[in-house]
Amino acid sequence: MTEIHNGNGGLNGKGLALVPRSEAKQTLKDFKSDQEVRWCPGCGDYAILAAVQSFLPELGLKRENIVFVSGIGCSSRFPYYLNTYGIHSIHGRAPAIATGLAASRPDLSVWVITGDGDSLSIGGNHLIHALRRNVNLNILLFNNRIYGLTKGQYSPTSEVGKITKSTPMGSLDKPFNPISLALGSEASFVARTIDSDRKHLQGVLREATAHRGASLVEIYQNCNIFNDNAFEALKDPATRDDITVKLEHGQPIVFGTGDNEKAVRLSPTGGVEVVRRADIADSEILIHDAHNPDPSVAFALSRLDDPAFEHVPIGIFRSVDRPAYDQLLNEQVDTAIAAKGPGSLAGLLHSGDTWQIN
Amino acid sequence: MTKQVQQLDRVIIRFAGDSGDGMQLTGDRFTAETAQFGNDLSTLPNFPAEIRAPAGTLPGVSSFQLHFADHDILTPGDAPNVLVAMNPAALKANLSDLPRGADIIANTDEFTKRNLTKVGYDGNPLEDDSLAEWRLHAVPLTSLTVKALEGFDVSKKDAERAKNMFALGLLSWLYNRPTEGTLAFLEAKFAKKPEIAKANIAAFQAGWNYGETTESFSVSYEVKPARLKAGVYRNISGNLALAYGLVAASVQAKLPLFLGSYPITPASDILHELSRHKRFGVRTFQAEDEIAGVGAALGASFGGSLGVTTTSGPGVALKAETVGLAVATELPLVIVDVQRAGPSTGMPTKTEQTDLLMAMFGRNGESPVPVLAPATPADCFHMAVEAARIALKYRTPVMLLSDGYLANGSEPWRIPEVDELPDISVEFATEPNGEDGTTYLPFQRDPDTLARPWAVPGTAGLEHRIGGIEKADGSGNISYDPDNHDRMVHLRQAKIDGIDVPDLAVDDPDGDARVLVLGWGSTYGSIAAGVRRARAAGHKVAQAHLRHLNPLPANTGEVLRAYDKVLLPEINLGQLAMLLRARFLVDVISYNRVRGLPFKAEELAGVISDVIGDVIESD
Numbered sequence: 021m022t023e024i025h026n027g028n029g030g031l032n033g034k035g036l037a038l039v040p041r042s043e044a045k046q047t048l049k050d051f052k053s054d055q056e057v058r059w060c061p062g063c064g065d066y067a068i069l070a071a072v073q074s075f076l077p078e079l080g081l082k083r084e085n086i087v088f089v090s091g092i093g094c095s096s097r098f099p100y101y102l103n104t105y106g107i108h109s110i111h112g113r114a115p116a117i118a119t120g121l122a123a124s125r126p127d128l129s130v131w132v133i134t135g136d137g138d139s140l141s142i143g144g145n146h147l148i149h150a151l152r153r154n155v156n157l158n159i160l161l162f163n164n165r166i167y168g169l170t171k172g173q174y175s176p177t178s179e180v181g182k183i184t185k186s187t188p189m190g191s192l193d194k195p196f197n198p199i200s201l202a203l204g205s206e207a208s209f210v211a212r213t214i215d216s217d218r219k220h221l222q223g224v225l226r227e228a229t230a231h232r233g234a235s236l237v238e239i240y241q242n243c244n245i246f247n248d249n250a251f252e253a254l255k256d257p258a259t260r261d262d263i264t265v266k267l268e269h270g271q272p273i274v275f276g277t278g279d280n281e282k283a284v285r286l287s288p289t290g291g292v293e294v295v296r297r298a299d300i301a302d303s304e305i306l307i308h309d310a311h312n313p314d315p316s317v318a319f320a321l322s323r324l325d326d327p328a329f330e331h332v333p334i335g336i337f338r339s340v341d342r343p344a345y346d347q348l349l350n351e352q353v354d355t356a357i358a359a360k361g362p363g364s365l366a367g368l369l370h371s372g373d374t375w376q377i378n
Numbered sequence: 379m380t381k382q383v384q385q386l387d388r389v390i391i392r393f394a395g396d397s398g399d400g401m402q403l404t405g406d407r408f409t410a411e412t413a414q415f416g417n418d419l420s421t422l423p424n425f426p427a428e429i430r431a432p433a434g435t436l437p438g439v440s441s442f443q444l445h446f447a448d449h450d451i452l453t454p455g456d457a458p459n460v461l462v463a464m465n466p467a468a469l470k471a472n473l474s475d476l477p478r479g480a481d482i483i484a485n486t487d488e489f490t491k492r493n494l495t496k497v498g499y500d501g502n503p504l505e506d507d508s509l510a511e512w513r514l515h516a517v518p519l520t521s522l523t524v525k526a527l528e529g530f531d532v533s534k535k536d537a538e539r540a541k542n543m544f545a546l547g548l549l550s551w552l553y554n555r556p557t558e559g560t561l562a563f564l565e566a567k568f569a570k571k572p573e574i575a576k577a578n579i580a581a582f583q584a585g586w587n588y589g590e591t592t593e594s595f596s597v598s599y600e601v602k603p604a605r606l607k608a609g610v611y612r613n614i615s616g617n618l619a620l621a622y623g624l625v626a627a628s629v630q631a632k633l634p635l636f637l638g639s640y641p642i643t644p645a646s647d648i649l650h651e652l653s654r655h656k657r658f659g660v661r662t663f664q665a666e667d668e669i670a671g672v673g674a675a676l677g678a679s680f681g682g683s684l685g686v687t688t689t690s691g692p693g694v695a696l697k698a699e700t701v702g703l704a705v706a707t708e709l710p711l712v713i714v715d716v717q718r719a720g721p722s723t724g725m726p727t728k729t730e731q732t733d734l735l736m737a738m739f740g741r742n743g744e745s746p747v748p749v750l751a752p753a754t755p756a757d758c759f760h761m762a763v764e765a766a767r768i769a770l771k772y773r774t775p776v777m778l779l780s781d782g783y784l785a786n787g788s789e790p791w792r793i794p795e796v797d798e799l800p801d802i803s804v805e806f807a808t809e810p811n812g813e814d815g816t817t818y819l820p821f822q823r824d825p826d827t828l829a830r831p832w833a834v835p836g837t838a839g840l841e842h843r844i845g846g847i848e849k850a851d852g853s854g855n856i857s858y859d860p861d862n863h864d865r866m867v868h869l870r871q872a873k874i875d876g877i878d879v880p881d882l883a884v885d886d887p888d889g890d891a892r893v894l895v896l897g898w899g900s901t902y903g904s905i906a907a908g909v910r911r912a913r914a915a916g917h918k919v920a921q922a923h924l925r926h927l928n929p930l931p932a933n934t935g936e937v938l939r940a941y942d943k944v945l946l947p948e949i950n951l952g953q954l955a956m957l958l959r960a961r962f963l964v965d966v967i968s969y970n971r972v973r974g975l976p977f978k979a980e981e982l983a984g985v986i987s988d989v990i991g992d993v994i995e996s997d
């Protein structure tokens with residue numbers, strides 16, 4: 021039987037240090053459930069599922085200590101297809117439900133699967149608070165910039181002017197930039213990747229799972245039914261290298277090929293700017309520092325994508341060390357027990373003024 | 379001079395003043411002294427929702443009523459025998475509740491022209507004849523306090539603020555209360571400010587001495603201790619009892635308690651209290667909103683904790699979707715609704731029983747949920763344990779309906795021995811339950827309780843997925859099969875209908891009453907006191923009180939049909955009456971008043987005798 025302790029000892033571990041490890045070697049097959057996958061053929065979700073299924077054995081965790089929690093939307097079917105514990109919950113609430121689970125069970129690897137509508141519209145409040153609290157969660161935000169399951173209304177990441185069933189004359193509201201939002205929410209780990217680049221996706225997951233606390237991974241995901249080719253510019257060999265800005269910690273931020281090679285430097289207005297590589301000295305090129313305690317430059321980098329798809333940074337924007345919520349919560353329990361011993365129910369009931377009647 | 383001491387069997391005192399005058403604290407202290415002395419007692423705090431309403435105004439009046447007696451009592455009392463009025467607003471707001479001949483102790487210092495005009499007095503009621511029908515004791519409480527504190531190292535403001543302790547001292551003398559508890563309390567409360575502690579103690583003693591020497595009070599009173607069942611007692615409010623009940627449930631279930639909650643009046647004190655009990659492994663999580671509070675609690679339940687969320691009506695409205703998810707996933711969860719006056723924001727500090735139908739039905743789909751309601755402040759303890767028992771045994775969300783009156787009201791409570799408490803521990807699933815010996819079927823039910831197995835993450839071989847989508851009976855896989863859905867809807871309902879609930883007990887001393895008074899929740903005290911009065915007036919009347927509202931006790935229909943008339947007082951527009959009529963086709967007579975206050979015993983005694991009169995007349 022699983023022991024659930026009332027007190028949890030000091031939790032100074034990092035990443036998945038508190039999650040029990042599997043003795044047996046695992047393969048992709050161990051993580052496939054017997055359920056038939058029901059996304060539309062060609063949906064980007066398939067690629068992400070395959071990437072996650074083939075990545076999980078690498079972690080070497082006990083399968084029974086992994087939990088996937090999702091909200092509502094196409095992507096939220098994800099937990100059904102993984103042979104781990106899982107909850108397919110209600111719209112927008114996965115971060116809240118996962119918070120209770122992760123806060124009470126530091127021995128679990130808890131994943132949140134959500135979409136742009138689920139996490140940025142109906143569940144926006146829960147997302148920002150889970151990030152600010154630094155709950156020990158891996159949050160995968162599948163961003164397809166559209167509502168899929170409800171058949172094609174614009175989402176909070178759709179571009180202004182999006183023509184959809186609910187916006188025949190074009191959408192009016194400015195979209196969220198999920199990376200900017202996460203950084204503004206005090207997130208300790210923020211990254212972006214793309215469904216079509218398995219290597220990059222798995223690389224980001226590797227870092228996200230090694231991070232103890234909340235990690236937010238935005239995954240550009242193609243919805244081929246309602247918003248096909250939304251990220252085509254990042255996939256088309258003719259354009260991708262000229263607009264994709266791969267962020268790598270400790271490396272100068274340069275991208276593009278040949279005559280088009282570009283670099284990022286600090287701009288005089290306090291942000292960052294893209295310039296022709298040839299026009300500046302090496303010393304001027306911004307070196308990416310994901311561990312910078314100050315999130316300003318990471319935020320500036322997240323704005324490079326405005327206007328959309330002129331240049332799109334992918335990779336890890338920010339990865340800083342900060343105590344996770346469950347750790348702090350359990351430390352308080354441990355401190356209270358260490359100070360006065362475990363609670364006695366009879367003692368509690370008799371606390372304060374009492375009197376005897378004979 | 380030794381003054382005469384007069385014996386009384388019961389007294390009702392109301393302390394009233396400005397929100398900033400410390401009336402709740404004064405009332406609490408007097409209550410503690412009275413409990414210590416061994417009287418039975420019942421209290422009713424009544425305060426504005428505003429933290430500090432404008433000083434000296436009617437909306438800013440805060441009061442605390444205490445009823446104590448040498449016998450067992452049931453309510454905070456209908457009408458005070460004594461009103462302590464700290465200012466003109468307190469007098470004006472409370473005078474209409476005061477029967478002729480009652481004592482009024484008024485702080486003359488506050489009856490200034492400006493304060494009188496503020497509440498619409500043309501003249502000074504302490505000086506004209508308008509209070510002639512009451513016994514007025516005009517006492518300059520503020521200036522006497524300031525004078526008593528001359529020579530103490532405190533500011534004038536702090537000296538003035540001690541006037542409530544002067545008043546407490548005076549009342550403590552008047553009713554011969556023990557004082558050690560209050561002195562110790564003041565020492566402890568102001569431990570970091572010894573000068574303030576000394577000043578408050580001096581003010582308290584000055585009040586006592588004033589009573590002893592002034593001619594304004596010629597007699598003092600004594601109310602002998604009550605003869606209660608032997609045991610160790612403490613005074614307890616409903617919110618405190620509920621918090622203790624949740625801790626007890628966690629201990630008796632051997633599961634850690636996880637509370638997800640968002641601050642809301644009048645439930646926040648449960649969150650405050652539980653946050654102090656980390657030594658019991660209690661984890662409290664102040665969420666970003668009501669929805670996250672219940673969501674986190676449900677997530678913790680999935681992980682094997684006792685998940686609880688506490689709120690009031692507006693919060694229950696927001697939590698509805700998550701409660702529905704708990705119904706669908708069949709996970710244990712306790713939802714505490716400390717009901718308050720609605721709709722919408724309503725009157726947050728006032729009591730009501732208006733959330734019963736929301737608790738029963740306020741979700742989409744067929745979504746049955748057990749509903750319980752404590753009858754008295756102390757009963758909140760036992761019903762919290764009972765709510766957890768049902769939630770854990772049947773893997774279901776449970777609604778526990780307290781209310782503002784129970785939450786803040788208090789009464790003496792005989793502290794139970796821990797081994798008197800039920801063992802509510804559960805066993806998690808540890809082995810596959812499929813016929814093949816390897817598969818785990820998360821929705822294969824226990825044939826007796828219809829509860830599904832509870833396998834928590836970390837249990838090897840039982841990995842499974844649950845969620846809000848309809849599941850196939852047994853396997854729990856997603857299913858849109860029409861007959862499966864029909865079966866699951868019926869199974870979920872049958873599980874709740876089959877919960878083991880004790881029979882409804884009827885109090886009918888001679889067994890020949892023809893009228894039954896039925897109640898639920900916090901109206902217990904008022905109804906029982908009304909029944910006592912009716913019986914004292916020679917009427918025959920039976921009483922029964924429901925603490926389980928869903929499912930109802932199995933004998934409910936039989937009890938209802940055994941009487942010519944069933945009277946059901948509710949602080950709503952007849953919500954339980956609607957359920958009983960629909961279910962049992964019994965023409966229940968509703969009595970409904972929704973004033974944000976408990977019923978008065980006399981009011982109910984009148985209604986009872988009217989109904990009995992009708993029965994006799996129709997013979």
Ligand code: SF4
Nearest residue numbers: 060063094168243244
């Ligand atoms: S609607 Fe779009 S996102 Fe949803 S499954 Fe189909 S392709 Fe994927």
